[in-house]
Amino acid sequence: MKTIHLTSLGCPKNLVDSELMLGQLVAAGLQPVTEPGEADVLLVNTCGFIQSAVEEGIDTILGLIEQKKSPAVRVVVCGCMVQRYGSSLVGELPEVDLFLGTEEVATIAPRLQALEHQPSGTGAADWVRYLPQAGTQRFLPDAKLPRQLTTPPHRVYLKVTEGCGxxxxxxxxxxxxxxxxxxxxxxxLHEARALAAAGVKELTLVAQDLTAYGLDLGPGGPRLPLLLKELHREVPQVPWIRLLYLYPTRVSDELLELVAAHPRILPYFDMPFQHVSDPVLKAMNRPYGEQLVRELVARVRRLVPRAVIRSTFMVGFPGEREEDVDRLASFLNDCRLEQVGMFIYCNEEGSAAATLPGQVSEELKEQRFQRLMALQSDISLAVNQARVGQVEEVLVEGVSGETELLLEGRGWFQAPEIDGCVYINEGNCRAGDLVRVLISEAHPYDLVGGIVSE
Structure with a gap:
């Protein structure tokens, strides 16, 4: 086995795991290739968070299996889908040589090497249980593990926690x-310094709940504000430090004042509210209500005047009524968040919500989704129009995927692969450059402008 092709599905947190596994395999002598047909190993790191992600994972695996050029090619499937569905996948996907759960990120190299002299398609039959046994240590990223970055060299994700409570x-x-x-x-900090030395311009801290950082380390242990202070001091050459994601009840004044006082910590607050109706939030087991959400938005904007707020909302949750949707619409109209993601609720096998009464029909979910999306589109357009005539700092990604006639970048108020972008129609620059762009045109999710000299 000399070459490997990686497909990483799902969120940035999953991507970090993919890069750690790829790093170990590169250290073991495998060479990454971009085309599946050139690979001796086809590695898929799956997402298992929602059913649509599981379906995407299955389709991706089957597609790669069809592209195998030789019976000797190994197919390795890792990640959340494996951790969630376990041994049932072995019978459904007999062509897969190795399954690894989320706890086995650090074991991929020896596990794969053990398949070297087995016929392809037989490894899964000897699959060791992927679930962590009682008393064993669960996986947590470690700066000592080799990591092969797959993002552009100017931006990277740094995962600071694992799991969720x-x-x-x-x-x-x-x-x-x-x-x-x-x-x-x-x-x-050790990993951050190494990334900074490699020239990273945007360091994005990720966790399932970033504001929970350190809660498991004891009452006197570190917390997010302290970590950010040390990070800001230790990597002065990194111009953008971004935070994903902040749980609403844990966004403290200390954190907000820290962001306001340190311009390199971007005033971009991704706080997944999920809803604002008190009954719906209670059914979701979210320990807050509309009053806290509204007060939080006001507090963020008071303490951090440049703040951009992003949130996600779910429509069609069991028990959701029209008056609940009306409350959400009123909140969007009143608070006018800069960035919003809207999702349709779907029952997930094994979740408490799947058994709740008051299931909403698919037709009604879609109607509510379209109503709120249309409302937020108008709000987002107005927010972007307010930026026309302003000069914004933009991190250049490279030539636009839409047309080679434009460059593409992101303002500090746009997270990678989540929000819109800034199309650059004037000026010269390279991928990874930070440039000043005069915004000349606005759309609901994207902006257009030209580079201006200092």
Whole structure:
């Protein structure tokens, strides 16, 4: 086995795991290739968070199996889907040589090497249980593990915790990823310094709940504000430090004042509210209501005047009524969040929400989704129009995927692969450059402008 092709599905947190596995395999002598047909190993890191992600994972695996050029090619399937569905996948996907759960990220190289002299398609039959046994240590990223970055060299994700302790009724993450585990500050800072030395311009901290950082390390242990202070001091050459994601009840004044006082910590607040109706939030097992959400938005904007707020909302949750949707619409109209993601609720096998009464029809879910999306589109357009005539700092990604006649970048107020972008129609620059762009045109999700000299 000399070459490997990686397909990473799902969220940025999953991508970090993919890069750690790829790093170990590169250290073991495998060479990454971009085309599946050139690979001796086809590695797929799956998402298992929602059913649509599971379906995408199955389709991806089957597609790669069809592209195998030789019986000797190994197919390795890792990640959340494996952790969630376990041994049932072995019978459904006999062509897969190795399954690894989320706890086995650090074992991929020896596990794959053990397949070297077995016929292809037989490894799964000898599959060792992927679930962590009682008393064994769950996986947590470690700066000592080799990591092969797959993002553009100017931006990278840094995962600071694993697992989650919030237990929302619709979410399978605690069951899949386990309880909250926080990395020690020294380990995080060690990795951050190495990334900064490699020239990273945007360092994005990711966790299932970033504001829970350190809660498992004891009453006197580190917390997010302290980590950010040390990070800001240790990597002065990184111009953008971004935070994903912040749980609403844990966004403290200390955190907000820290962001306001340190311009390199971007005033971009991704706080997944999920809803604003008190009965719906209670059914979701989210420990807050509309009053807290409204007060939080006001507090963020008071303490951080440049703040951009992003949130996600779910429509069609069991028991949701028209008056609940009306409350959400009123909130969007009143608070006018800069960035919003809207999702249609879907029952997930094994979740508490799947058994709740008052299931909403698919037709009604779609109607509510379209109504709220149309409302937010108008709000987003107005927010973007207010930027016309302003000069914004933009991190250049490269030539636009839409047309070679434009460059593409992101303002500090746009997270990678989540929000819109800034199309650059004037000026010269390279991928990874930070440039000043005069915004000349606005759309609901994207902006257009030209580079201006200092």
């Amino acid at each position: 919030n237990h929302c009724s619709y979410c399978m993450i605690p069951a899949i990823r386990g309880p909250l585990r926080s990395r020690r500050p020294a380990d995080i």
